[in-house]
Amino acid sequence: MTDVSSPLAEQASAYYNDLLRPLFADRKFLIAGPIAVGLGGLARRLNGLGAQRPFLIAGSEGTGALPSPEEAELHVLGLDSKDILEEHRDLEQVIDDLPGELRRAIDAWDPTGSASFIFSSPLAASRTVAPRRPYGARPAAWAALEDKVQIDAFWDAAGIARAPSRIVPADYDAITTAAEALDRGLGTVWAADARDGTHGGGLGLRWVRPGDDGRTSYASLRRMADRVRVMPFLEGIPASIHGIVFPDAVTVFRPVEMVVLRPADGDRLFYAGCATAFDPNPDDRASMRDAAYRAGKALRDDVGYRGPFGIDGILGEDGYVPTEMNARFGAGLAPLAAGLPDLPLAPLCLAIIHGEQLDYRPDLFERAVVESADTHRTCAGWSVTRTTFDESGVLEVVRDGDEYRRSRSGEESHGTLQFGPSVMGGFVRFVLHATRIKRGSSTAPEVVRALRLADRALGTDFGELHAAKNLRP
Structure with missing residues (x-):
């Protein structure tokens, strides 16, 4: 990662760590989620705030470094799910009816039942493992905002133009x-x-x-x-805009490109991650931020919403139009905070959702995230694949003409192609090095090239994919 620290970034990171440390210090957390690798990141962040070593329940291992025994007690269920929706529901069933061996392990780790339970799944509503109380769980009324047949009425009431x-x-x-x-x-x-x-x-x-x-x-x-x-x-660049509803303010950030690709045929779109290299024109950036501010205020006024949210939409020929609401910690928040490695983003969001009364200083948070996200760009994409990988690995890649290829011995790489296991078979992630990122340009064509290389070098079957057109440069 390129060093992009600034006085503002350092101030914000120090402030929020100091703010949250008394809240999380010496607390126990039982955390469930789909991927062990991802849960490890949350465990490390909580450990850094002084929490006790957490207990993790993961649907599968995932691709990357697993949390060490010193960082967390990890139990991987080994779910065999066909997609992320089935994976989430399978995990819900396990939580609702824990296997005896797993329950005994949890009770041995937390004999008094005093730990807090975090369900760290992107589709999660409130759940618990009795007698432990949920922490940072969203009410059903918040989850209902993600119903795609309900959300258009929300846009209309909030005065947000839509298709x-x-x-x-x-x-x-x-x-x-x-x-x-x-x-x-x-x-x-x-x-x-x-x-x-x-x-x-x-x-x-x-x-x-x-x-x-x-x-x-x-x-x-x-x-x-x-x-x-x-x-x-609608033709145009798929893009999201994220914000956080604080108790007394709404913060909004910069746009994030959603890497949504188009297979050559069929009726499915191909979601392949998100990135921040792309810049909408200034008017579109302003309109996206205004839509997010209006949405955040309406969320707070209508359903008492607290915490992170994201709007997905299309930058089409007539401007930005929203298509759905993500009333949760969306995938785009990670690249937005990529240049703030010391910022305790996930614990902060959990505290806000839970209703902790703290001096959050929303203006400081917004300024730090927007400044950092504008400075530290990302160009990356990822996807599951039916191709199975037993172990994780990394290919160093270079751009050669209009394609990526594996780098040769002694050749400086332009990016990486990571691969490894997933509950659906395999997982592939492409990351372009920061020095190779062309600011303002769409990430989607780079991901298309990288997935073509994955088909050639790793035997995946992504096939022919196409990127959206930018109609509003």
């Missing part, structure tokens, strides 16, 4: 009638409701392309939804 849409029953004729009325020539996007719980990663979305009668898409959606939102497919 046209129709909410219709999960009936083929109703859906296709709406699609015919809304199609602008690139097809339409159909989104399932949250009847069976929150879904993410594009699992409840279908892009019905021009010439497709939509029957296959309809058949899959009707099994998971009672209602469907239909929108036109």
